[in-house]
Amino acid sequence: MTAHYKNIVVHLPNWLGDTMLALPFLHGLRSVFPDARITAAGRLWVSDILHHFPPLDAVASISSTSGLINYLRGEKFDLGFLLPNSFRTALAFKLGRVPERAGYALDMRGILLTHPLKLTDAIMRESMVEYYMRLLEPFADISEIPRIMKLYPDEADRAEARRVFLENGWDGSSKLVGVNPFAFQWDTKRWLPERFAEVADRLAERYGVRCVFSSVEKDRPLMEKIKGMCRRPIIDLVGKVPLKILPAFMEHLSLFITNDSGLMHVAAAADIPIVAVFGSTDWQRTAPWSQKATLIRRQQDHEPCMKPTCSRDFRCMNDISVDEVFNAAEKYL
Template sequence: MSEIGRLLVRAPNWVGDVVLSLPALRDARRAFPDARLEVLARGWVADLYRAVPEVDAVRESQGLAADAEALRGQHDAALLLPNSFATALAVWRAGIPERWGYATDGRGLLLTRRCPVPPAVRGRSQVYYYRAMLEGLGIATEGPPDATLRCPGEWSDRGAELLGEGAWIGVNPGAFYGSAKRWLPERFGAAADIVARRAGAKVALVGGPKERPLAEAIAEGMEAPVRVLCGETTLAELVGVLSRLRLLLTNDSGPMHVAAALGVPLVAVFGSTDWTETAPVGGASRVVREHADCAPCLLRECPIDHHCMTRVGVDRVASEALELLAS
C-alpha cells in the first residue's frame, strides 16, 4: 500500500456524515503522507472539503457513468466511505487498481481490499464506524478523532456580512431527514428569546429553503431581533455564518455537525435519533433529550404523539445554553 501516489477518497453524501468521517480521512492522510489526496463528493457537500487542509483537490461527482469516465487512469487507489454498490462500481469501471471499503451492499467482489462492519461500532460515535473501516483495511488510526473544519477567512468574512453588526446566536429548527427529528418550533423561538436577552445577542435562523416557512413562523413569534437566512446561503456561506455565532440551538442535523466541527458552542435536542452514534463531536456541545421507551426509532415521521420531543422543555434548553455561554 506504500506505493500509493494518487489516492481518491469517495465522500459520504450527507453533510453530517462528511464531518463524522473526517477523522478517518485524516488517518488516510497520515498513512499516505506523500500521496495526492483527492476527494470525490456530491455537489451539495463538496465545498465542505475546502475547509479541510489535508485534502489536495475536490471533484464533484456527476453520477456513476460520468465519474467512471472522468476518473479513468487518474488514481492508484480509491477509499470508499459510503457503503453503496454504485460507488464501488464507479471506481471499478474507472479501472482504479486498488479499491477499498466495507464489504456491504453486495459489492465485495468489486473491492480489492474489504472488511465487514464490526459489531463493536454500534452504540459508539459514528467517527468510529469510519475509523474501524480503515483498521479493517490495515490502515492505522491514531490519536483522538479530529473532526474539525477550518473555516476559510473569506467564508467567515462573508458570514459576518450576511449577519450584520452585533453578537449573534443561531437557531437551526429544521432537519432534512424528517419532522420526527425536529423539536417544537415555538420552543426554539422561546429558548432563543431567553438566551438572546441574557446574552445581548440577535438571532439568526439558519437552514435550507424548505425550512424558510418554518423559520418565518418562528421569527414572527419572537421578541429578540431576528434574521431569517434559511434558503439564502450556499454551503460555504452557511459555514461562514455558523463560524460567527456565539452559540447554536439545533436539532440533530448537518448544520449541527458543521457547527461542532467549527468549535461553535451548541445545544442539540435529540429525540428519535441515536445520540450515542450521531451526537456532535468535540468542542463545547451539549445534548438535551428526555427518556422515551420508543427512542431511538430512527423514523422520519412520528407515528404517535412525538413525546420524545414534547417532553423537552424550553427552560432546560435555555439553561444549558446559558451555562455554555457563561463557561
C-alpha cells in the first residue's frame, strides 16, 4: 500500500512547540514509509532544530509561499503531509504539483486535499501528538506505531553547547537547572517572574545548583528584571543559544522549570524532568509528552480561556505559589 511512495514531503508546523509535538509523527512516518525519501520543509526558526534528525533524509528552510511552490515543483514529490492548517499551505502544495496531499480539512481547503481528515471534537480533546499522528491513518494502523519523542544532537552540537555554558559562568561540574519564565507573545502563559526568581534562589541555596535562563534576545528586558530580583548568581544565556544546539543544551540540564512554551517540548524530547506551569492554554492538548513531567495549574470556571491577555484577575497564575513549584522541582533533585 505504501511502497509506491518514493519521495515524501512534510510541511512542518510554524512554531517550535508544535514542531516538537510532531516528532512522534515524523518518527512514525519513517516506520510507515521505510524506503521513501522524506523531506521536512518549514520556516528557519523550526526547521533548523532538525538539522540532524535520522528519520529525515533532508530538511529545507522556506521563507515564502512562492519559494515553497518553486521548491515543491523542483523536487517532484509524490506525497505531501500538511501539518499547518492554512488554506495557503494546501494551495501551495497543489500549485507545487504534489499529486497526493494529506491534512485536516479546515480553513475551506478540503477540496485541495486528496486525503482530507475531518477534525472531530474527540480529536480536539487529544494531545497534539495524537492530532498529528492521525494524519497517517489513511496509510497505516496508527495504534501499532510507537510515539517516539526524541531529538538527536550530534557531537559537534554537544561540544558547542558545552562551550556556551563554560564561557558564561559554568564551572563544568555543578548541577544545572533550566528556568524558563518566558513564553512567546502570550502574557497569560507567563507565571510571575518574581516567583521564578524566588524558586531559582531557593534551589541554589538548598541544593547548590546553578540556574540557567535561556531564550531569544527579544526577551532581554525581562531577563534583566529577573536578574535584579535574584539573590544568587545565575547563568544568563538569553540570546546565546542557537536553535540548532537546543537539544544538546537541554542534555546538560538536570531539570527544566518552565511556562507552557516551545522550550518545554524541547526538554521533553531531551528526556529531562520538567516542572511546567500552565495558565490559559489547554493542558490536555499541549502538555509535554513525557513521563517525567509535573504540571502545575489551577482549575478555573472559564478554563482554558485560550486568550493571550487576561481581562479578569489572572487567578490561574496568581494562585500558584512559589512553594508549590519549588516542592515539585526538588522531587527531581
